[in-house]
Structure formats: structure tokens, C-alpha cells
Amino acid sequence: MPVPRFADTSDHDEPGQLLLATANGDRAAFERLYRSTSPRLFGVCMRIIPQRAEAEDVLQEVFTNVWRKATQFDPARASGLTWLTMMARNRAIDHIRSGRASRQSVPIDLAEELVDAAPDAQGAAEAMLEGHRLDVCLGELEVPRQQLVRTAFFEGITYEELAQRSGTPLGTVKSWIRRSLVKLKACLER
Numbered sequence: 001m002p003v004p005r006f007a008d009t010s011d012h013d014e015p016g017q018l019l020l021a022t023a024n025g026d027r028a029a030f031e032r033l034y035r036s037t038s039p040r041l042f043g044v045c046m047r048i049i050p051q052r053a054e055a056e057d058v059l060q061e062v063f064t065n066v067w068r069k070a071t072q073f074d075p076a077r078a079s080g081l082t083w084l085t086m087m088a089r090n091r092a093i094d095h096i097r098s099g100r101a102s103r104q105s106v107p108i109d110l111a112e113e114l115v116d117a118a119p120d121a122q123g124a125a126e127a128m129l130e131g132h133r134l135d136v137c138l139g140e141l142e143v144p145r146q147q148l149v150r151t152a153f154f155e156g157i158t159y160e161e162l163a164q165r166s167g168t169p170l171g172t173v174k175s176w177i178r179r180s181l182v183k184l185k186a187c188l189e190r
Contacts, residue, residue, distance in 0.1 A: 012138070013081075015037055015083075016083075019066070020073065033066070041084055057095075137184050148166065159174050
């Protein structure tokens with residue numbers, strides 16, 4: 001079922017469009033939102049909470065909150081993916097602060113050897129800029145190619161599964177993705 005376009009979101013902000021549809025109670029849009037964004041949001045949770053089971057629980061809480069709070073999404077303030085990422089990050093941090101996370105203690109004499117794996121403010125800003133550049137470059141692809149690339153890399157499915165889902169021959173799918181990646185690389189290098 002196609003998701004209607006909304007004037008408040010750009011054509012390139014599919015998560016934003018899906019959030020707006022979810023805010024109107026569209027369960028199919030919520031399912032598409034989950035499928036398209038949960039791998040990335042799970043990665044955010046895992047960076048903050050290294051215990052997989054706990055990160056999975058937090059991700060479930062995030063999407064429960066998304067369903068309830070989708071009406072709070074304001075496309076004028078942030079893209080859909082940015083809003084979701086901040087929601088996941090904040091929920092994971094809250095989980096750690098609440099003391100529910102399994103903490104691993106390290107002797108104080110090893111504290112200097114520990115490196116903070118979280119990006120600093122500059123690293124986070126650069127990552128956000130790169131994410132935006134990638135979204136812009138993906139937006140330059142034809143919609144069917146864009147969807148294939150997003151599905152292949154964000155959902156991690158195989159070329160064979162893509163061919164089955166799209167009803168397109170396997171060789172054609174491989175060729176489309178290969179050409180799309182060349183275009184993305186050229187766009188990102190500009």
C-alpha cells in the first residue's frame with residue numbers, strides 16, 4: 001500500500017512520511033517504518049548498551065514509544081531518521097542511567113586504558129552530515145533503484161531475496177544495484 005505524500009516532508013524523507021502516517025494510526029506505515037529503520041536503530045542501541053538482549057529490549061521500547069508518540073514528530077525540526085535515532089539514543093542512555101543495564105566493572109588501575117568508543121561532538125556532527133549526504137545522494141537515484149539499495153543494505157537481504165520480492169530477474173537486480181552504487185559513490189565524492 002503506497003504511503004501518501006505529505007507537504008511537510010521532503011520526498012527523500014521516507015521515515016518522516018511513515019512517521020506522519022503512523023501518527024494517523026496507519027499500521028502498515030508503522031510496519032514499514034520498523035522494517036526500514038530498526039537495523040540502524042538497533043545499532044545505535046548496541047553502541048550504548050553492549051548486551052544484545054538489553055539492546056533488543058530497549059529497541060522494542062523505542063518502537064512502542066514511536067507508536068504512541070508519532071504525533072510529536074515535527075518534520076520542520078528534524079528528518080524522520082534523525083528523530084528516531086535521537087529517540088533510540090535517549091532511551092538507551094535512560095536504560096543505562098536507570099541501573100537496569102548489566103554493568104561490567106573494571107579495576108580502577110585499568111581506567112586509563114579504556115577508550116570511549118562513542119564519537120565526540122565533532123564525530124557525531126560529521127556522522128550526521130554524512131548521513132544527510134547519503135540521504136541526498138540516495139534521493140538522486142530513481143525510486144525503484146533507491147528502494148532496492150535501501151532494502152539490500154539497511155535490511156541486509158540477499159540479491160536473490162531482492163529479485164523475488166521485486167519480481168525482477170536476479171541479473172537485472174545485481175546490475176541495478178551495481179550501477180546505483182557507482183552513482184552513489186560519485187555523488188558522495190562531489
